[in-house]
Amino acid sequence: MKSKSFDPTKNRIVEKYLYKVQSKDFKNLENKAFIKHSTVKEDIPHLKDTIKVSGNTILILRPDSLRFQYYVNIEEPGIYEVDSDFGFGVSEALDSFELDSIKKSITERRYVQIFNCNKCPVIIDRDSIDxxxxxxxxxxxxxxxxNIFGKEYYLDKFKKYFSN
Structure with a gap:
């Protein structure tokens, strides 16, 4: 299955970073120096809040309802198809991937705070990742x-990452 042509970066300038956390205090994340914000056009809604994950986890990243509605309002080509294809492909892959030790979750939150991984703890600002x-x-x-593909693509990614 081919990747969809949805490219929100044409509507904004994006910088993506992964930072190692220098502090154990995770309150008021927006004020911490170790987080660099994405440079995004001011009219696009920004994601909010933080999700905390640890250990073996599959986290599905989706835009929140405000951001999705923004894309609908600007008539972003293919947004409904992309959203549907992504949701269907990921759901099917998650249903087919059988490992009890892996936590599975979906988030619309901006910051992902990760514990218990190599080079952890880390915080990821995923404001630019829909x-x-x-x-x-x-x-x-x-x-x-x-990437936005079908079930087999995601299933392959899960198997490769979580295999010994």
């Missing part, structure tokens, strides 16, 4: 994938 998967494992670096 659709994707984030994989964590105790003994590996965090992996982020922003």
């Amino acid at each position: 659709y994707g998967i984030l994989l964590t494992r105790n003994d590996r670096d965090v992996k982020i994938d922003q």
Whole structure:
């Protein structure tokens, strides 16, 4: 299956960073020096809040309802198809991937605070990532994938990342 042509970066300037946390105090994340914000056009809604994950986790990244509605309002081509294809592909892959030791979650939150991985703790500002998967494992670096494909693509990513 081919990747969809949805490219929100044409509507904004994006910088993506992964930072190692220098502090154990995770309150008021926006005020911490170790987080660099994405440079995004001011009219696009920004994601909010933080999700905390640890250990072996598959985290599905989706835009929140405000951001999705923004894309609908600006008539972003293919947004409904992309959202549907991503949701269907990831859901099918998650249903097919059988490992009890792996936590599975979906988030619309901006910051992902990760514990118990290689080079952890880390915080990821995913304001520039609308659709994707984030994989964590105790003994590996965090992996982020922003491609939009079908079930087999995601299932292959899960198997490769979580295999010994």
